[in-house]
Amino acid sequence: MNQFLKKFINYLKKIGDLSFGIFCSIGEIVLFFIECVKYIFLDKFYPKVFLAQLIKIGYNSLPVVGLTSIFTGMVLALQSYTGFSRFSAESAIPNVVVLSITRELAPVLAGLMVAGRSGAAIAAEIGTMKVTEQIDALKTLSTNPYNYLIVPRILAGLISLPFLVFIGDIIGVFGGYLICTQVLNFNPTVYLQNTFNFVQFLDVFSGLVKACVFGFIITFMGCYHGFNAKGGAQGVGMSTTYSVVSSSILILLTNYILTSLFFDL
Amino acid sequence: MRRLKINIENLSKSFSGKNVLKKLNLKVYESESLAIIGESGSGKSVLTKCIDGLLDYDSGFISYDKIRNIKELNSKKKNAYMTKFGILFQNAALFDSLTIEENLRFAKKDCDLSKILVDVSLPKSILQEYPSNLSIGVQKRIGLARAILKDPEILILDEPTTGLDPIIGRQIILLIKKLVKKNKITTITVTHDMESVYEFSDYTAFIKNGKISWYGKSKDILKSRNKPLINFINGIY
Numbered sequence: 001m002n003q004f005l006k007k008f009i010n011y012l013k014k015i016g017d018l019s020f021g022i023f024c025s026i027g028e029i030v031l032f033f034i035e036c037v038k039y040i041f042l043d044k045f046y047p048k049v050f051l052a053q054l055i056k057i058g059y060n061s062l063p064v065v066g067l068t069s070i071f072t073g074m075v076l077a078l079q080s081y082t083g084f085s086r087f088s089a090e091s092a093i094p095n096v097v098v099l100s101i102t103r104e105l106a107p108v109l110a111g112l113m114v115a116g117r118s119g120a121a122i123a124a125e126i127g128t129m130k131v132t133e134q135i136d137a138l139k140t141l142s143t144n145p146y147n148y149l150i151v152p153r154i155l156a157g158l159i160s161l162p163f164l165v166f167i168g169d170i171i172g173v174f175g176g177y178l179i180c181t182q183v184l185n186f187n188p189t190v191y192l193q194n195t196f197n198f199v200q201f202l203d204v205f206s207g208l209v210k211a212c213v214f215g216f217i218i219t220f221m222g223c224y225h226g227f228n229a230k231g232g233a234q235g236v237g238m239s240t241t242y243s244v245v246s247s248s249i250l251i252l253l254t255n256y257i258l259t260s261l262f263f264d265l
Numbered sequence: 266m267r268r269l270k271i272n273i274e275n276l277s278k279s280f281s282g283k284n285v286l287k288k289l290n291l292k293v294y295e296s297e298s299l300a301i302i303g304e305s306g307s308g309k310s311v312l313t314k315c316i317d318g319l320l321d322y323d324s325g326f327i328s329y330d331k332i333r334n335i336k337e338l339n340s341k342k343k344n345a346y347m348t349k350f351g352i353l354f355q356n357a358a359l360f361d362s363l364t365i366e367e368n369l370r371f372a373k374k375d376c377d378l379s380k381i382l383v384d385v386s387l388p389k390s391i392l393q394e395y396p397s398n399l400s401i402g403v404q405k406r407i408g409l410a411r412a413i414l415k416d417p418e419i420l421i422l423d424e425p426t427t428g429l430d431p432i433i434g435r436q437i438i439l440l441i442k443k444l445v446k447k448n449k450i451t452t453i454t455v456t457h458d459m460e461s462v463y464e465f466s467d468y469t470a471f472i473k474n475g476k477i478s479w480y481g482k483s484k485d486i487l488k489s490r491n492k493p494l495i496n497f498i499n500g501i502y
Binding site: 132137138142144 | 358371
């Protein structure tokens with residue numbers, strides 16, 4: 001009986017420790033968020049660093065986002081055709097492609113790709129700076145690490161993701177067009193007409209707003225995990241993993257919330 | 266007459282329930298060179314990070330000139346306080362993504378860098394290199410140049426010879442000695458290396474279990490009867 005009680009207390013202690021850890025992490029993230037937002041408006045802005053990040057996060061992610069979008073558009077057209085041809089609804093393929101790409105696939109896939117590419121890079125870079133005392137060096141050289149490291153990355157993420165997604169929208173729709181006109185023998189003019197007649201401003205706009213939110217999530221989680229990296233190379237590796245996993249989960253979660261908000265579901 | 270620069274009283278700092286500094290007392294005087302020695306994990310680097318404001322301490326106080334307790338400074342004043350220190354970090358902590366010139370310009374924007382490069386015995390051609398292309402010995406020289414370039418009131422050297430072979434280590438020690446004497450900067454050196462202590466430190470503090478176990482003139486270390494210090498010098502831990 002005594003042993004059972006001990007085990008039960010240990011079990012409760014573990015649950016308590018876990019809950020305490022989770023609340024501590026949430027608290028830390030909230031405090032980090034407040035600091036980030038504060039320094040977006042306060043102190044010095046580093047335009048050179050911001051531009052460099054804009055190129056790193058935005059421009060350099062173009063090939064990977066473009067490839068993802070074109071193949072997604074192509075697969076979507078092929079799969080829709082297989083399904084729709086069973087009940088002679090092939091003419092709906094352009095609508096399905098354009099809606100799926102602009103509302104969901106382009107923002108989510110671009111977000112996940114950029115999280116894997118740039119989010120990981122941000123966490124690794126800042127994490128290395130943390131464990132090699134470069135962030136401490138910044139502080140002693142009268143440079144606020146929030147202004148120098150965090151703010152330019154977050155702003156670059158906020159701005160570049162919508163552009164990436166917009167380009168992804170165009171490439172994705174083009175992928176669907178390519179398959180339908182070259183492989184499935186659709187009339188190009190009719191395909192384009194169906195695409196543009198059906199798509200509405202809100203479809204594209206909702207995708208771009210999602211992209212903005214995902215851009216923030218990716219850069220924020222990358223910066224947070226990098227800034228809190230501990231230990232040596234292992235700590236940096238862990239911060240990179242946490243950054244990618246947490247941003248991916250948050251992207252999927254916020255995507256659901258935003259979709260239900262935008263389309264009143 | 267020695268002028269008190271930093272006064273540390275009853276300083277305590279703990280990490281995750283582990284007490285690293287336990288009511289530590291220490292005084293640092295102007296234009297003097299103080300060495301802090303002790304075993305790994307004894308709290309030497311934590312102490313210097315509390316002094317330069319990079320870490321907040323739990324209790325006690327650190328006063329600096331007319332500042333009564335640096336813990337009470339607001340963030341703006343704290344930033345201004347931190348600029349009084351020039352720090353050579355253990356691994357130099359140069360910014361990887363910047364060239365050597367950009368690293369040095371971080372400390373002082375508009376100045377002639379050739380003079381400081383002469384001081385640390387490096388050629389001008391190094392300015393366009395990136396830190397990753399340089400040996401750790403050269404990186405430490407650049408780190409030292411960056412620390413001195415901002416004309417600090419206090420120079421903190423964190424393990425200046427760690428990771429260097431004996432010859433390069435000796436060169437760094439002589440370089441630091443030359444620069445400290447030339448600039449008459451108050452210096453705090455955290456080290457394991459007794460050669461650095463004998464070479465350029467006026468006073469030495471030995472930390473054991475989060476407290477100062479011995480403090481005195483560096484030249485008197487070998488006369489000390491403090492057993493932990495004797496064991497430390499003889500490499501018996």
